Amino acid sequence: MSLCESIDTLAMAYLDDELASEERRELETHLTECTACRGEVETARGDQSLIQSSLAAPRATDTMRMRLARSFDEADREAARAERRRMSSWLLPGSAIAAAAAAIAVFVGAGKVQTTPVAAHTGSITQVAVQQMPLEIEGPSTEPGLQQYFATMELPNVAQAGSRFVGWRKLSVDGHKSAMLAYDITFEGRPARLRVLVVPELRDGEMTEGDEEQLESGRWIHHYESQGHMIVTYIDAKHNGYMFIADELPPSALIDLVGRTSLVGPQ
Amino acid sequence: MQATKQKRSEFERQALVHLDSLYGAAYRLTRNARDAEDLVQDSLLRAYRFWDSFQQDSNCKAWLLRIVTNTFINEYQRKKRSREVLDAASAEQEATDGVLVHASANDKQSPAQAMLAHSVSDDVQRALEQLPDDFRTAVILCDMQGLSYKEIAEIMQCPVGTVMSRLFRGRKLLAQALREFAVAEGYVKESKPEPSAKTIDLEKYRAAKAASSRTGGNRE
Numbered sequence: 001m002s003l004c005e006s007i008d009t010l011a012m013a014y015l016d017d018e019l020a021s022e023e024r025r026e027l028e029t030h031l032t033e034c035t036a037c038r039g040e041v042e043t044a045r046g047d048q049s050l051i052q053s054s055l056a057a058p059r060a061t062d063t064m065r066m067r068l069a070r071s072f073d074e075a076d077r078e079a080a081r082a083e084r085r086r087m088s089s090w091l092l093p094g095s096a097i098a099a100a101a102a103a104i105a106v107f108v109g110a111g112k113v114q115t116t117p118v119a120a121h122t123g124s125i126t127q128v129a130v131q132q133m134p135l136e137i138e139g140p141s142t143e144p145g146l147q148q149y150f151a152t153m154e155l156p157n158v159a160q161a162g163s164r165f166v167g168w169r170k171l172s173v174d175g176h177k178s179a180m181l182a183y184d185i186t187f188e189g190r191p192a193r194l195r196v197l198v199v200p201e202l203r204d205g206e207m208t209e210g211d212e213e214q215l216e217s218g219r220w221i222h223h224y225e226s227q228g229h230m231i232v233t234y235i236d237a238k239h240n241g242y243m244f245i246a247d248e249l250p251p252s253a254l255i256d257l258v259g260r261t262s263l264v265g266p267q
Numbered sequence: 268m269q270a271t272k273q274k275r276s277e278f279e280r281q282a283l284v285h286l287d288s289l290y291g292a293a294y295r296l297t298r299n300a301r302d303a304e305d306l307v308q309d310s311l312l313r314a315y316r317f318w319d320s321f322q323q324d325s326n327c328k329a330w331l332l333r334i335v336t337n338t339f340i341n342e343y344q345r346k347k348r349s350r351e352v353l354d355a356a357s358a359e360q361e362a363t364d365g366v367l368v369h370a371s372a373n374d375k376q377s378p379a380q381a382m383l384a385h386s387v388s389d390d391v392q393r394a395l396e397q398l399p400d401d402f403r404t405a406v407i408l409c410d411m412q413g414l415s416y417k418e419i420a421e422i423m424q425c426p427v428g429t430v431m432s433r434l435f436r437g438r439k440l441l442a443q444a445l446r447e448f449a450v451a452e453g454y455v456k457e458s459k460p461e462p463s464a465k466t467i468d469l470e471k472y473r474a475a476k477a478a479s480s481r482t483g484g485n486r487e
Contacts, residue, residue, distance in 0.1 A: 009472050010472065054390075054441075
């Protein structure tokens with residue numbers, strides 16, 4: 001077994017630093033004695049360095065780095081949505097909701113509005129929001145009255161989600177002059193009854209229950225589950241609070257809907 | 268939310284530091300900047316998705332290169348083939364694309380760097396074009412990325428001996444092609460290394476050596 005016979009293999013493994021130390025020593029000794037093998041190693045070395053220098057490639061561009069960062073943001077959001085979907089299937093069994101939703105037509109049932117005087121805490125706002133109450137003023141034409149009622153604030157416009165304004169009722173919540181609005185919407189192919197509780201001039205800490213999350217639109221929202229309802233809240237730059245409930249929609253869709261609803265910009 | 272942030276920062280720290288290397292490999296595998304960007308993005312998103320399955324004590328760069336290589340073999344080759352069939356008629360268009368793509372690959376470089384990269388790398392891409400995919404992949408992983416034979420064997424899912432012979436033949440062919448282009452452009456004088464038909468395999472060498480020493484070391 002001579003080294004010369006296997007010089008192609010040995011030269012390559014030698015240059016790639018793949019030989020065991022004993023094999024390397026043996027080859028190096030041989031190379032001092034054998035001109036032909038030394039020539040082979042030099043030829044292989046020449047090829048390798050030509051190839052290595054030729055293969056140098058351009059670096060990743062800044063544009064590409066930015067594109068990558070955006071795609072990771074999107075992957076993170078997608079993972080969050082998947083997590084919410086997982087959570088929602090645990091909270092609300094799908095077909096049961098659809099049936100229940102069909103049964104609860106509007107804000108049916110009695111429900112006298114509870115007004116908790118001073119001690120304002122978000123819990124009581126939620127209490128009001130999840131109650132089933134009759135609409136005081138029904139029909140799309142009633143919206144101007146609502147505008148007057150809330151002369152100083154902008155109301156949520158869910159028109160872009162294919163909505164129909166159903167009606168509203170006046171409410172007093174924790175001493176706030178507020179209103180419950182109802183819309184029939186179709187969102188992501190699902191028909192749903194959207195209820196929005198509008199509470200102007202929130203005090204600090206009100207309507208900040210639940211998990212905080214920033215949506216794609218840059219809007220910060222809170223969401224949580226209460227008494228079997230998924231609740232999403234948003235506070236605008238003027239400290240007006242909006243609480244959204246749409247039992248027919250999965251939580252992720254409700255969150256997406258709130259993200260797309262036109263409201264006064266984030267703080 | 269917190270877990271997501273932690274995963275993201277871990278990934279950025281351990282994986283994204285290899286971005287230039289991955290892009291380089293992708294650039295040589297796909298041989299154009301646009302496909303290379305797509306390949307790297309797809310691969311890194313895949314890696315991010317499977318980050319939990321990455322063994323923290325193993326070589327991250329080799330793991331990422333494995334994903335790049337597999338993605339390339341599985342998707343880009345197929346895509347490229349179907350595109351070639353569809354676009355057979357528009358070879359001219361493709362030539363134009365090549366120029367535009369090249370220009371964008373070289374943004375952020377000085378004009379001089381861009382000129383240099385352009386004239387030299389055209390030859391390299393043409394030379395790489397002539398190599399069979401397996402040879403090209405082996406050469407890129409070894410000579411460009413510095414991976415060991417064993418790591419390359421794991422990525423290419425073949426024995427180390429196969430890696431060695433692909434590398435050996437790939438290097439010979441590539442060096443020859445590079446020299447031919449250089450000759451054509453008058454950079455070097457002509458000299459052709461003859462292709463070798465010998466077996467290139469360190470393990471076989473070791474086995475033969477062990478066998479010969481067992482039989483009394485009758486040296487020829």
